[in-house]
Amino acid sequence: MEQDKLAALARVRLFEGLPKAQLATLAEIAQLKRVAAGQILFEAGQPGTHFYAVVSGKVRIYRSAPSGKEQVLHVFGAGEAFAEVPVFEGKTYPASAQTLDDSVLLTIPRKGFVEVLRRDPELALGVMALLSARLRGFVGQIAQLSLKEVPERLAGYLLLLRAAQHTDELVLDLPKGQIAAYLGTIPETLSRAFKKLSDQGLIETSGPSVRLLDPEGLAALAEAVR
Amino acid sequence: MEQDKLAALARVRLFEGLPKAQLATLAEIAQLKRVAAGQILFEAGQPGTHFYAVVSGKVRIYRSAPSGKEQVLHVFGAGEAFAEVPVFEGKTYPASAQTLDDSVLLTIPRKGFVEVLRRDPELALGVMALLSARLRGFVGQIAQLSLKEVPERLAGYLLLLRAAQHTDELVLDLPKGQIAAYLGTIPETLSRAFKKLSDQGLIETSGPSVRLLDPEGLAALAEAVR
């Protein structure tokens, strides 16, 4: 069990490369949890007592409007930490979190973590880099949402996937409805955007797989975003 | 001059409460700069060599699309630090910065700052809290931009100002064109949104001053944002 925990911690990007002693300290305060798909981990407005890391599975972070429409802010997969924001601030969760698959998560209580940070400045620097990277991502997302139309945002998203999967034969990592929410739109509009890119000869789609026929063309469309 | 620098550093919220020795170290590497209104400090994509703090004046952070449309991400006033992100990543600035007023700024090269950070865990925690808060701000901004229509976003913005100014007799802190860019729209549409809220009896406007007649009504409109 403690082995599992240590191994899990070591695979969290936030803690990668930490000396063993540090990991052991963290292991003392961290908890390993198995969570079924569809479980809500926390909801917007609740006090932030713990932050999380994904060991396996997938978690989505979202905000809902009274109308019931939901905006997906992020999807976290294995190795990623999330919800550390309220931990530093001692405030409430700004968004809700729900598992998309059966998942294994690490939960780390706020109090213990602050202690560890105080003792290890290098860890603090690592955390700052992580936050900076996340910030950079949000800047890109805000620019996308407000400066671009849906087909252009989709082009940007596909190029992102291309960079992640190292191939032009993509397999969509999320159901299309989720992708729509991530791009700040709805399935119908996303569907039409896919069609538009196909009509322009930029991509070919069949089900959840997409072939990029003209990455340069896509890049031109998505230009100046991220 | 060195006096000015020290005094200026001490008034930056991020450095508040820092031991004198640390401040002196920062003073050695920091530069005080007087910058005229409208100057561009850096543009998105340039290598991030320095980060900044506002001593007096105002600086806006924004992204622009090839079309020329701009999205304002943030406006910083006296006492606030910005552009810390590239400090930790050693990469490029994710957005552009421009002075809105004649301003006095502190510029701090990243190398020296990292040194100070390493030595002072308290400062590191402060930076983390700052980055976290900014992150939270962006989460809210994304939710606003994607879940809401312009009059609703405006209502949210006015309530934000109300919280900041502790009064229902607001004075807009930015020219309306800038507010439009912050809300992800254009001056024409913002103007109509103001009119709409007035017609509904929620506010009264005259020039840059706005009186909130029905804060609850505004809150209902903006609900679920922030």
Place this chain on the structure above:
DNA sequence: CGGCTGATTGAATCAGATCAACTGCTGTGG
């Protein structure tokens, strides 16, 4: 084979962007 869910398509509608004209204020210079 139904029946559910996710995805697609079509038609109608709407919010916001665009284009253009106009107002009002400010500051500069003759």
Place this chain on the structure above:
DNA sequence: CCACAGCAGTTGATCTGATTCAATCAGCCG
């Protein structure tokens, strides 16, 4: 002191991309 240039803001008319509503389709599972 007035005139005019210049800019911020407003208003109106039009256009367009996206959402909404509704119907249909494909795949999957009991």
